[in-house]
Amino acid sequence: MIPLVKVGMPDKKILMSELEKVLYSGMIAEGEKVYDFEYQFSKMFGLSNAIAMSSGTAALHASLILSGVSPGDEVITTSMTAEPTNISILHVGAVPVFADVDPLSGNLSPSSIRKKISSKTKAIIVVHYAGIPARMSEIMKISKEFNIPVIEDCAHSLGAQYDNKGIGTIGDFGIFSFQAIKHMTTVDGGFLVMKDKHLINKAKRFRWFGLEKGIPRSELNISDIGYKYNMTNVTAVIGLSQLSAIESRIARHKENGYFFDSNIPQVSGLTVPKFEKCAIPSYWLYTIFSDDYQNVQKCLNDIGVSASKLHKPNHLHSIFNASDIPLPNLDYYYKRMIHIPCGWWVKEEDRENILDALKKG
Ligand SMILES: Cc1ncc(COP(=O)(O)O)c(C=O)c1O
Structure with a gap:
């Protein structure tokens, strides 16, 4: 059977020696390989202000928190997606408000988004479903008019472009997934891109319990909740090998x-x-x-x-x-x-x- 989706791994010759090296390096958690992957992946896909995460779902969770979404707020979203898009809205205690889709593409309809905006709307999640870019010009116009951040869920659309820009660089946030069957896998993993470079340290703390890497814990104070959402050097090595x-x-x-x-x-x-x-x-x-x-x-x-x-x-x-x-x-x-x-x-x-x-x- 020709499958609908398939796991694509790097050439064994490229991957296995690197994987062995990292596995026995004594540095298997988040470290230099992760930071190298962040740099190389961002360079290849024209992304800036980006961090690697443990999954696309973790990146969605982070993007909602960084957008300022709190319990009881509304997030306009699509129902035509994989469940993590909308489960992440429940993770932050917010309410998914489903807008209708354009029946010719399956992507969110800008006019339906507009109709769903209320005083409680704090973010819009746009999925580029099956790899087709949504109508971003119109959606960003609505975002500016109402001052509501847009999160691009690019889990299906790595390598897509819109108006000569890489997908994930148009909204306020972009998320990618490196789960098993996506264009590119690291077994599991994700990527979070943000327009506002001032959010990057907050995003990094969110990724690591609210702590700042590189500073002794004895000198730190956690003021905002964070999670264990980091990528590891082991998965980063798989990601780096995939890039070729x-x-x-x-x-x-x-x-x-x-x-x-x-x-x-x-x-x-x-x-x-x-x-x-x-x-x-x-x-x-x-x-x-x-x-x-x-x-x-x-x-x-x-x-x-x-x-x-x-x-x-x-x-x-x-x-x-x-x-x-x-x-x-x-x-x-x-x-x-x-x-x-x-x-x-x-x-x-x-x-x-x-x-x-x-x-x-
Ligand atoms: C549209 C969409 N968004 C988000 C995700 C979540 O990604 P991950 O599985 O890496 O958490 C997926 C994949 O499962 C997806 O298909």
Whole structure:
């Protein structure tokens, strides 16, 4: 079966000797390898004011706290995402307020965001779902008008661009995930990017119990709660080893995405996501729309290709019941969508076979 998502590890020759060195170095927790990874990853993806974290969820938690979100506040968000996006809002005691999506992309609709703003709104989380950049120009306009910070959840969109800028650099905060099946993995890990360089020390303290690294604890006072959200030298070495191949992997995702973008709409009964001209997706997954998505699933499964709806709209979980309100565009999007594989492991021959099966089906 060609899987929908796949773990991509660095070449053994590059990784194993480095991994062995760090494992037996006596310096396995947060240290120089983490700081080197922060520098190299930021340089590669044009990020500044960034720190490595233990996970994307930890980075989301940090970004909400740094945005000033407190218990009882509201955070406008999307239901069409993986659960961590919205669970992190519950972690800070805030209330997720689900705005509707653009049914052509699955991303938050700026006009729906505008309608959901209240005096309690303290942040907006925007997910670039499946790797497609959301309508950031309009969203940032709303953010400025109401003075509400925007957090870009880029867990699916490493390497995507918007208006010639790297994804994650447009909002007030950007978060990335290096969980197992993302474009790039460190087994688990995350990255937090912030526009305001003055927040970086606060972010670092949040990452480490409220303490400042490098100063003896006997001289420190914890004034704000922090967590154990650091990356380790061991995972950082995996991240550093990934960097030699990540650009070519992302390029393969994009190549496959462009192929599907230009060929699938020619198949009767199928359509594909639409996005702005200034957006360059990084195609973590590819989404197809059909009135009969089960038939699409069957004809791809029959030729050994996985296809499924990878996520469940979050408002359908009982934990989000309090935020459950009608989302008609999301309902329409979700009813007709199906994800197909689009990543670096999908070869030219595979994508031709996928297209043929769709034509026959
Ligand atoms: C959209 C989205 N946001 C956030 C996360 C959380 O990332 P992590 O698993 O690294 O905590 C994930 C991944 O699981 C995700 O898909």
